[in-house]
Amino acid sequence: MLAYQHAYHAGNFADIHKHLTLFAVIQHVLRKNSAITYIDTHAGRGCYPLNATESRKLMEYRTGVSPLWQARRELGARNALVNAWLEQVESVQQGREEELTHYPGSPWWLAQALRPQDRLSLFELHPGEHRHLDAQPLPANARRIHGDGLVGMTRMLPVGTPRLCVLIDPSYERKEEYQEVATALRDLARKVRHAVALVWYPLLPAGRHREMLERMRDDGLCKLWQAELQLAAPSDSHGMYGSGMLVLNPPWGLEKELTAVMEAVVPLLAASAHYRSGWWVGE
Ligand code: SAM
Numbered sequence: 001m002l003a004y005q006h007a008y009h010a011g012n013f014a015d016i017h018k019h020l021t022l023f024a025v026i027q028h029v030l031r032k033n034s035a036i037t038y039i040d041t042h043a044g045r046g047c048y049p050l051n052a053t054e055s056r057k058l059m060e061y062r063t064g065v066s067p068l069w070q071a072r073r074e075l076g077a078r079n080a081l082v083n084a085w086l087e088q089v090e091s092v093q094q095g096r097e098e099e100l101t102h103y104p105g106s107p108w109w110l111a112q113a114l115r116p117q118d119r120l121s122l123f124e125l126h127p128g129e130h131r132h133l134d135a136q137p138l139p140a141n142a143r144r145i146h147g148d149g150l151v152g153m154t155r156m157l158p159v160g161t162p163r164l165c166v167l168i169d170p171s172y173e174r175k176e177e178y179q180e181v182a183t184a185l186r187d188l189a190r191k192v193r194h195a196v197a198l199v200w201y202p203l204l205p206a207g208r209h210r211e212m213l214e215r216m217r218d219d220g221l222c223k224l225w226q227a228e229l230q231l232a233a234p235s236d237s238h239g240m241y242g243s244g245m246l247v248l249n250p251p252w253g254l255e256k257e258l259t260a261v262m263e264a265v266v267p268l269l270a271a272s273a274h275y276r277s278g279w280w281v282g283e
Contacts, residue, residue, distance in 0.1 A: 002125060002126045002173070003173060004126075004171035004173050005054055005126070005128075005129065006044040006045065006048070006105065006129070006171075007045060007048055007052055007054035007055050008054045008055065008057060008058055008060070009058070009060050010048035010050070010055050010060070010061060010103045010105065011048065011050065011055075011060065011061030011064045011065035011066070011103035012060035012061060012063065012064040013060075013063055013064045013229065013231055013243060013269045013270075013273075014064075014200070014202065014229075014240065014243035015064055015065070015103070015105075016064050016065060016068065016265065016269065017200075017227075017229045017243040017245060018106070018169065018198075018200045018243065018245060019085075019104075019106065019109055020081075020082070020085055020258070020261055020262075020265065021198060021227065021245045021247070021258060022106060022109050022110075022167060022198060023081070023084075023085050023088070023109060024081060024254060024257055024258055024261065025165065025196060025198060025247065025250075025251060025254065026109070026110070026113045026165075027081070027084075028251035028253075028254065029113070029163070029165055029196075029251075030113060030115075032163070033117075034117075034161075034162045034163055035115075035117035035118055035119070035161040035162060035163065036118050036119075036161055036162075036163040036164065036165055037118070037119045037120075037121070037156075037159040037160070037161045037163070037164050037165070038110045038113075038114075038118065038119070038120045038121070038165050038166075038167070039120075039121045039123070039153050039156065039159075039164070039165075039166045039167070040106050040107055040110055040120070040121070040122045040123065040149075040166075040167045040169070041123050041149030041150055041152070041153050041166065041167065041168045041169070041170070041184075042123065042124070042125075042149050042167075042168065042169045042170050042171065043105070043106060043107045043122040043123060043124040043129075043133055043144075043149075044105045044106065044107070044124065044129055044133070044169075045105060045129055045132035045133055045136070046104075046105050046107040046108055046122075046132065046133045046136035046138070047092060047102055047103070047104050047105055047107075047108050047136060048102060048103045048104075048105060049101060049102050050100060050101060050102060050103060051101065061100075061103060063269060063270065064269070065089065065100065065103055066100060067268040067269065068082075068086065068265060068268055069086070069089065069100045071268055072086045072090075075264055075265070075268075078264045079260055079261055079264045081257060081260075081261050082261055082264055082265060088104070088109070088112060089103070089104065092104050092108070106167055106169060107120075107122050107133060107136065107138065107142070108136070110122075110142075110167070111138050111139055111142050114139050114141055114142065116141070117161075118141060118161070119141050119142075119143070119159075119160075119161060120138075120139075120141060120142040120143065121143050121145060121152075121153075121156065122138075122142065122143065122144045122145065123145050123147055123148065123149035123152045123153065124144070124145075124146060124149075125146070125147060125148055125149065127146070130144070130146045149168075149170075150168070150170075150180055150181070150183075150184040153166060153168075153184065153188070154184060154187050154188070154191075157187070157188065157191040157192055158191055158192050159192070163194070163196075164192050164194075164195040164196070165195070165196045165197070165198075166188060166195060166196070166197040166198070167197075167198045167200075168181055168184065168185070168197065168198065168199045168200070169198075169199075169200045170200075172201070172202060172208075175208055178201070178208050178209060178211060178212035179211070179212065179215060181199060181201075181212060182212050182215040182216050182219065185197060185199060185216060185219075185221065185246075185248065186216070186219040186221065188248075189221055189248060194249060195248065195249065196247065196248065196249045196250070196251070197246075197247070197248040197249070198245060198246070198247050198248075199245070199246040199247075199248075200243070200244065200245055201243075201244040201245075201246070202240045202242075202243065202244070203228065203230060203234070203240065203241050203242030203243065203244055204239070204240055204241070205234055205237060205238065205241070207234075209244055213226075213246075213280060216246075216280070216281070217280065217281050221248065221281055222281050222282065222283055223248060223249050223250070223279075223281070223282070223283055224246055224247075224248050224279070224280045224281040225246065225247045225248075225250040225254070225255065225277065225278070225279055225280065226244065226245070226246050226277065226278065226279070226280035227244070227245045227247075227255075227258065227262075227275065227276070227277035228242055228243070228244045228245075228275070228276055228277075229242055229243045229244075229262070229266065229269075229273065229274075229275045230242035230273065230274055230275075231269065231270045231272065231273045232270070232272060233272075246280065255277055255278075258277065259275075259277065262275040263275075
């Protein structure tokens with residue numbers, strides 16, 4: 001079953017959480033010259049026109065990127081990382097000056113960071129989504145693979161560059177995906193000890209993410225950092241009430257930077273929203 005299409009959700013609060021975290025990690029990666037391989041296991045379309053039928057149906061960007069876009073001058077003055085992130089968002093807009101027309105997905109965020117020595121592998125399993133991804137203009141060192149991302153990523157290990165950064169961002173349509181993600185992260189950590197990996201997960205009333213987190217702890221992973229952005233209380237919600245991020249081997253200083261970012265951003269997403277972070281498993 002592959003029913004999920006990210007275009008229905010592009011630019012929502014979870015994308016903001018995920019892509020600001022990804023962007024902050026990339027800024028650390030770029031501080032060193034040594035080559036890096038990026039792997040995006042669940043790539044989606046790459047960039048999303050917000051006037052597409054799918055995006056207009058739920059308009060989730062209205063409680064995600066839109067309020068940040070509207071407040072971009074004040075936000076930019078308040079936080080340099082948010083300012084740099086908003087400048088990147090600005091660079092994909094195709095309308096009149098003030099209009100928000102597009103939202104960039106993870107392949108775009110990773111591709112904009114590529115230097116000649118780096119590599120990027122983008123996995124996408126859905127044939128239609130892969131066709132959209134194929135149509136994106138991407139640098140020559142970005143490879144698009146129509147196939148299973150967790151299986152494909154594990155087969156690629158170890159990689160030919162000194163450094164590795166992986167984004168795991170499934171749709172969690174099947175409940176087994178939570179355990180599959182835990183297995184893939186365990187195998188990644190065993191094969192490439194220094195790999196930086198980001199895992200996104202939804203906060204849903206069923207709470208399946210908790211079993212995934214416990215499994216990661218039981219598997220003996222270490223240096224696993226966690227951040228959760230909660231928009232509403234679980235009891236008040238039928239759908240996704242929050243967004244979770246894990247970062248394996250987080251760069252030094254990431255938590256402090258993201259705390260400042262989220263202090264500026266989170267009040268714009270919902271009055272009741274709050275953000276917390278800390279080690280899920282320490283060293
Ligand atoms: N990472 C994207 C971003 O941030 O812009 C969004 C990805 S979306 C949450 C999940 C994507 O994974 C969907 O496009 C879906 O078609 C794709 N997908 C589902 N199962 C997959 C699998 N086993 N391997 C690779 N892609 C898969």
